[in-house]
Amino acid sequence: MTPQLPPADHLTLEVVDLIATVVARYHEEYEEAAGKHSLTGAQARVLALLARDPLPMRRIALQLKCEPSNITGIVDRLEARGLVERRPDPDDRRVKLAAATDEGRQTAVRLRESLHFAREPLAGLSERERTTLRDLLRRMLGEDL
Amino acid sequence: MTPQLPPADHLTLEVVDLIATVVARYHEEYEEAAGKHSLTGAQARVLALLARDPLPMRRIALQLKCEPSNITGIVDRLEARGLVERRPDPDDRRVKLAAATDEGRQTAVRLRESLHFAREPLAGLSERERTTLRDLLRRMLGEDL
DNA sequence: TATTGTTATACTCTATAACTATA
DNA sequence: TATAGTTATAGAGTATAACAATA
Numbered sequence: 001m002t003p004q005l006p007p008a009d010h011l012t013l014e015v016v017d018l019i020a021t022v023v024a025r026y027h028e029e030y031e032e033a034a035g036k037h038s039l040t041g042a043q044a045r046v047l048a049l050l051a052r053d054p055l056p057m058r059r060i061a062l063q064l065k066c067e068p069s070n071i072t073g074i075v076d077r078l079e080a081r082g083l084v085e086r087r088p089d090p091d092d093r094r095v096k097l098a099a100a101t102d103e104g105r106q107t108a109v110r111l112r113e114s115l116h117f118a119r120e121p122l123a124g125l126s127e128r129e130r131t132t133l134r135d136l137l138r139r140m141l142g143e144d145l
Numbered sequence: 146m147t148p149q150l151p152p153a154d155h156l157t158l159e160v161v162d163l164i165a166t167v168v169a170r171y172h173e174e175y176e177e178a179a180g181k182h183s184l185t186g187a188q189a190r191v192l193a194l195l196a197r198d199p200l201p202m203r204r205i206a207l208q209l210k211c212e213p214s215n216i217t218g219i220v221d222r223l224e225a226r227g228l229v230e231r232r233p234d235p236d237d238r239r240v241k242l243a244a245a246t247d248e249g250r251q252t253a254v255r256l257r258e259s260l261h262f263a264r265e266p267l268a269g270l271s272e273r274e275r276t277t278l279r280d281l282l283r284r285m286l287g288e289d290l
Numbered sequence: 291t292a293t294t295g296t297t298a299t300a301c302t303c304t305a306t307a308a309c310t311a312t313a
Numbered sequence: 314t315a316t317a318g319t320t321a322t323a324g325a326g327t328a329t330a331a332c333a334a335t336a
Contacts, residue, residue: 006268008264011272011275011276011279012264012267012268012275014279015263015267015275015278015279015282016263016264016267018279018282018283018286019167019171019263019282020171020263021286022164022167022168022282022285022286023167023168023171023172025286026164026165026168027168027172028210040324040325040326041326042325042326042327043325056294056295057294057295057296058293058294058295065173066326066327066328067327067328067329068294068295068296069295069296069297069298069327069328069329069330070326070327070328071295072295072296072297073325073326074325074326077325092293092294092335092336093294093334093335093336094293094294094295094334094335094336095293095294095295095335096294096295117161118160118161118164118165118285119153119157119161121284121285121286121287122157122160122161122285123151123157124284124285125281125284125285127156129281129284130156130157130160131156132277132281133160133278133281133285134156134159134160134163136270136274136277136278136281137160137163137164137167138163139266139269139270139274140167140263140266140267140269140270140278141163141166141167141170141266142266185301185302185303185327186303187302187303187304188302201317201318202317202318202319203316203317203318211303211304211305212304212305212306213317213318213319214304214305214306214307214318214319214320214321215303215304215305216318217318217319217320218302218303219302219303222302234317237312237313237316237317238311238312238313238317239311239312239313239316239317239318240312240316240317240318241317241318
């Protein structure tokens with residue numbers, strides 16, 4: 001069953017609305033930044049993941065919360081552009097490890113640098129305010145961080 | 146040119162990371178809530194818009210920030226399910242107004258009620274904290290609200 | 291038998307360009 | 314001629330089901 005919630009007061013609805021705006025703004029900027037590198041959002045997310053560590057295809061699907069069959073195509077397209085490569089896993093010959101190439105890592109870094117969202121607006125807040133914001137967001141998100 | 150930003154400090158990066166988590170969480174819940182009503186995310190967003198007011202196709206595209214040609218298909222599918230209907234605009238015969246049906250409005254209400262995100266976690270904050278969060282988010286988002 | 295990655299299929303969303311009917 | 318909505322098309326993401334190789 002869906003948990004029952006008390007009727008939301010005006011203040012809560014206002015905060016929910018602000019969060020929805022943040023979400024919309026964040027997504028626009030992410031897609032725009034990806035587009036500047038001729039990447040789709042999904043490709044950019046996978047590349048950002050692989051820039052940290054090589055991962056089995058299955059693990060990528062878990063991170064993106066989509067079916068493993070979809071990852072095949074996304075990695076195919078990244079591989080065709082030389083940003084990612086597939087390597088065998090020495091421990092399990094069923095597994096393929098997707099890994100970012102040097103060029104892929106460079107692209108990931110430039111992508112992250114072009115993602116100004118939240119960084120630019122946060123510059124308008126004092127350190128004390130940013131700390132408050134951090135603590136409130138942490139409590140909102142709960143223990144599972 | 147992309148505006149130059151000072152190198153981000155640890156605190157700022159942490160807040161950016163928390164916001165990214167909020168964004169991811171919000172999207173998961175939105176898609177899940179839409180799915181429970183057999184709607185895609187795009188269909189749910191359009192339905193939510195039309196539940197407030199009838200809109201010309203063009204205006205829907207502006208709100209969703211996509212090409213007008215895409216709206217045709219989305220409204221087609223909502224119309225096929227009886228959630229939305231197309232009406233002529235008496236003032237301009239080129240324009241078609243998309244409007245939610247009674248059933249569409251009911252679905253929109255249930256959709257919004259099943260969107261617990263941000264409402265549930267916010268319940269853990271005091272009114273004073275929610276006010277602080279609201280003010281900080283407002284300042285982050287700037288004047289263009 | 292179970293698991294990993296892939297293929298095949300179908301649907302939706304997306305942008306682009308061409309078309310129609312109005313203005 | 315300009316605009317609103319549509320159609321046609323192609324590419325990408327998504328889920329489902331079936332498959333080969335490996336465990």
